Amino acid sequence: MKLYSYWRSTTSYRVRIALHLKGLAFETIPVDLVKGEQRADEYLPVNPGKGVPALVLDDGTVLTQSLAILEYLDQAHPDPALLPANPIERAKVQAAAQVIALDVHPVNNLRVGQKLKAMGHDQDEVVAWMNHWMSEGFTAFQAMIRPDTKFCFGDTPGLADLCLVAQLYNAHRWGTDLTPFKRLTKIEQLCLALPAFDAARPENQPDAG
Amino acid sequence: MKLYSYWRSTTSYRVRIALHLKGLAFETIPVDLVKGEQRADEYLPVNPGKGVPALVLDDGTVLTQSLAILEYLDQAHPDPALLPANPIERAKVQAAAQVIALDVHPVNNLRVGQKLKAMGHDQDEVVAWMNHWMSEGFTAFQAMIRPDTKFCFGDTPGLADLCLVAQLYNAHRWGTDLTPFKRLTKIEQLCLALPAFDAARPENQPDAG
Structure with a gap:
């Protein structure tokens, strides 16, 4: 592939x-x-x-x-498996992942930032915009995952975890206040210790700048 | 339910x-x-x-x-069925639906419009913003659906059709130029002639204003 x-x-x-x-x-x-x-x-x-x-x-x-x-x-x-087989459990994992994939990421996409700049906003305003949506999204996400599991929904990482870890890369990059999201940064830490997550990190890609 | x-x-x-x-x-x-x-x-x-x-x-x-x-x-x-069983066909229908559900809708959501207004933009600028993303998204969507079927991907409406019809409601509301999207408005017309789509229309809801 x-x-x-x-x-x-x-x-x-x-x-x-x-x-x-x-x-x-x-x-x-x-x-x-x-x-x-x-x-x-x-x-x-x-x-x-x-x-x-x-x-x-x-x-x-x-x-x-x-x-x-x-x-x-x-x-x-x-x-x-990234998703559970049970339709209801599956829908719950997908909903959490979609808070990041739909409510956060598209609004913070590079093209949206570029459009905001074309409308007269400076980099600080674009960063504040991104952090706003990340804080809102992480608040919802943290309330939607299971409170008692190692990863978001179980003992192994799945769809919600990989959406989370990728979004947290942006959160660190843009200085989002992650103080209220201790469970999320704990999950991130567990994920990034796994070879699959480490190999996928931005800085480990052939085109990393 | x-x-x-x-x-x-x-x-x-x-x-x-x-x-x-x-x-x-x-x-x-x-x-x-x-x-x-x-x-x-x-x-x-x-x-x-x-x-x-x-x-x-x-x-x-x-x-x-x-x-x-x-x-x-x-x-x-x-x-x-809203989605085909074959994994590749399924992924293609989902990708088209997600152009609307991820690349268009979240960026045009009510809360995003409200945020833009809080940043000093007037209604005309917010409408231009929404139309920009709809034009971009409909262009991609039209290139991703099948060119030779009644609905987006077959003889019956599915996930892509229902995302399309709902988004076109906003396109009409905000005056998006739909001239380049004749195949999409044709599909919309076929869908809205079906009782299920008609019953779901905004104006047929109990809270319609």
Whole structure:
């Protein structure tokens, strides 16, 4: 498989973690979001959504959108599972993951920051914007995960954990106040001690700057 | 079942369509987002994410996040199916739906509009902001669906169609230029002619203003 990825993209980070957790070999094809390579004519057939990640399967099929890719990987390569089989438990894990994947990340995406700057806001205002949505999202997320488990929903990391760890990378980068989120940073610490998470870290990618 | 819903919430609209398509009876509990009822203390235990929809199952279990709810409904009540069974086909339908559910809707959410106003932008700027993301998203979406089917991916409406129809409600409301999206408005027309979509329309809800 090949993964179109950008080292600092948190959606790419989620998929990298899943690939490593499941022991799947892949080649990284870097797409430099800051240079705008995701908007290049030659990238459009890969992903009309002009973003990363995009996963190219061995038969040439291209899959886009990190949550769709993650669910595909979990169906095609079920061990270890990212999602529980029980429909209600599954929906609860997905809902927590989606607080990060829908309520936080899209509003803080690079293109949204660039749009805010085009509307006259400076870097400090963009950072305050990002931190606002992260604080709101982490508050909801922390209330939605299980209070008594090692990882978000059990003894092994799953979909919610990998969305969390990737988003916390941004939180550290932009100085979000994480004091109220001790359980989340504890889970992050446990995750990052695992080789699969470590291999997927932004700074361990071939295109890291 | 009970559905916490707001008539103009496009995420509530998606779930209403699915419930009607699957012939599931539900009671609507209106949450007035404009009045801020989603942030009330008594709503927090329902959804720590402070949004709608939230679906209360007959045993009292509460599910949140529209995409998680939709996938639950599709597992628990598989007929008619919203998603194909084949993992790759499934991932393609999900990716198209997620262009709307992740790249468009969260950036245009009521709370984002309110935040932009708090940062000094007027209604015209907020509307231009929303139209920008809708045009970008519809362009990607139109390139990702099948070109030769009645609905987005087949002869019957599925996850991508119901996300599309709900988002187009906002597009009409805010005057998005839909000239480049003839295939999408054609699909919308076919969908809205179906009783399930009609019953789910914002203007047919008990809390419609």
